[in-house]
Amino acid sequence: MKRPDLVLALVIAAGLLGSPFYNTELVRSQLIGGAPVGALGSLLVLCTGLALAWRATLRRGYLWTHPATLTWDDFDGQRPSALTHRLVLDWAARFGVAAYFFAVSGMLIGFPSSLVGPVVLFVVVAALALAMGRRRSFPGESLLPLTLALPLVVPLWTYVVTAAIAACALARSSPLPRTVSRDTLIRHYTERMVRRTSAAFLDVWALLPAGRPVPWRNALAGRFIVTRYVVTGTLARRYTLGLPVFLALAVVATHATFPAVTSVWLLGIGGYLGLLPFTAPVAQLHRVPGLRRWLDASNLRLHAVTCAFLCLLALIWAGVVLLLGTPASVSAVVAVLIAALAAVRSVTRGPLDFSSMGMVLYEGVLIPAGLVRQLVRGPDLLVLGLIAASFVPL
Amino acid sequence: MLITTQDLGVTAGETELFSGLDLAVDAGECLVVRGANGAGKSTLLRCLYGNQPPTSGSVSVCGGPPDERSAAFRRRVSVLFDDSALFDELTPRQHLDLLRNSFGGELAEGPVPAPDVPAAELSAGQRRRLLLHAAVARPHEVLLLDEPERALDADGRAWLSTLVRTSTGRGAAVVVASHHPPLADEVADYVVDL
Secondary structure, eight states: OOHHHHHHHHHHHHHHHHHHHHSHHHHHHHHTTTOOOOTTHHHHHHHHHHHHHHHHHHTOTTOOOOHHHHHHHHHHTOHHHHHHHHHHHHHHHHHHHHHHHHHHHHHHHOOOSOSHHHHHHHHHHHHHHHHHHTSOOOTTGGGGGGGGGGGGTSOHHHHHHHHHHHHHHHHTSOOHHHHOOHHHHHHHHHHHHHHHHHHHTTOGGGGSOOOOOOOOTTTTOSSOHHHHHHHHHHHTTGGGTHHHHHHHHHHHHHHHHOTTSOHHHHHHHHHHHHHGGGGHHHHHHHHOHHHHTTOOOOHHHHHHHHHHHHHHHHHHHHHHHHHTTOOOOHHHHHHHHHHHHHHHHHHHOOOOOTTOOOEEEETTEEEEHHHHHHHOOHHHHHHHHHHHHHHSOO | OOEEEEEEEEEETTEEEEEEEEEEEOTTOEEEEEOSTTSSHHHHHHHHHTSSOOSEEEEEETTBOOOTTOHHHHHHEEEEOTTOOOOTTSOHHHHHHHHHHHHOOOOOSSOOSSTTSOGGGSOHHHHHHHHHHHHHHSOOSEEEEESTTTTOOHHHHHHHHHHHHHHHHTTOEEEEEOSOHHHHHHHOSEEEEO
8 A cells, every 4th residue: 555545544543443532422313322321331341352362362373483584583483472472462452442432432431430340351351362372272252251240240459369370370471472273373383374364355265164073873874864964063163162162252242332333234134154164064065176076966056055054053043132121123023044145155156167158138238237236245245135135124 | 977078188287198089988888098107097087077177178967068177067976086184083974974974975884983092093094095985975976086096905806896886886977087098998988198
């Protein structure tokens, strides 16, 4: 990006991000409207933001090094400091975003009567996340951020003291930047490159989670083999179930804080992101011809079964979100179904076939309807579907 | 004839891999293709499966042009290529369950390697055995095997000959690209040197 473009982008971003602070009434009317907001509103936003930032830190995305750099750093011993520096930067950015959203919610809804408790909670949770992020992971740790729902129901100081003790205990353990192996760093570097390429080309394939062994020996023995394959592939990725749980809580918290934001968009986007990992079984059949040969089913049947199964998962997810307090409507249900279809479309769109343009004559103009249909990606389908669900009365 | 080629040729860049190839393989026959590395053995098999458009000539497999994208074609032609893959999260038993309940084929004789170990943990030879089991278990009129002996031990190579003979015995046309001379001696009705 050229310097003038960068300056323009920064000015626009600063204007948009700063608008809740200098144009508070207008933003409040857009996000909250006339709906009453509970006294816990900004604390809810704080806890949600902290949970998401904590969970992101636990992914330990800082543990990578370019193989060439790694070679030189191994000689002069800069590797631990470089990794720690990256960890701190990532951590600061995530918790900075959480702090920003807390400040915005405070401006729009009102801060709690005393800021001491929330600020101490912020500092302690940030310290705990940093302490955990710099040490080796342990089973089930990714669920710990869910405990941030507790400050809403138990005394805040009880949670703060417990978290502070845990942070102090973890601070003494051996730091991962010193002990992590060279192989791990290179493997993470490769995975990072694949993810970045995937993001650059708006292709979710490389972002999908790998499967883990399925302990049920007879999972694929019996009739309805396509359904069995889709369900087994989903069960192989059961370890990603935390994501839809987090997203459900984030949707509920966002709706509770900003009730003027239509639930169609919250449920649609949340459902899409939550379901995307479970499209991996059908995605891998599309991308790897050698795997496709294991299953004798037409693409139509495979897509139909996957869509049906993901729609079922979407309805269960939406049911949980609606039970937690998001207002139910036909549009909201339609939104999650659109999200399921868009998720499948995201991983099954094939290469363009210019021999099937599907030309249609409409009011004297030739429209390549077939080509337009091929061009529609999953996110496009999601946005178009949610716009329709927002405006069409259901 | 299940497989016929007429004047078949493939050029890679400015290098001519092969040209003027006329082949005819009927049901129950086995053709072994031999040649040095880079001679075009795998390319020829990909032509027969529709993965590689020939530079010249024509190919007919099961009475028509080969096309892997067609489900009907995949039901008649089974392959073991370099791109053959396993689901890392599934065990050999689950792989073969998937195959049997999908295609309805019969499992070949011979032990299934480590039936309850996830494929990601199998050795190269075990993976090869599982892929061979799969290639033969799929119902097929034509079987294309690209260097199937790779990573197999002595027992595995002997078992491979049995697999090929079983397949031809059931009336399939088999084409094998191989660097393993004893395999050609044991199973080939015809041999082509590229």
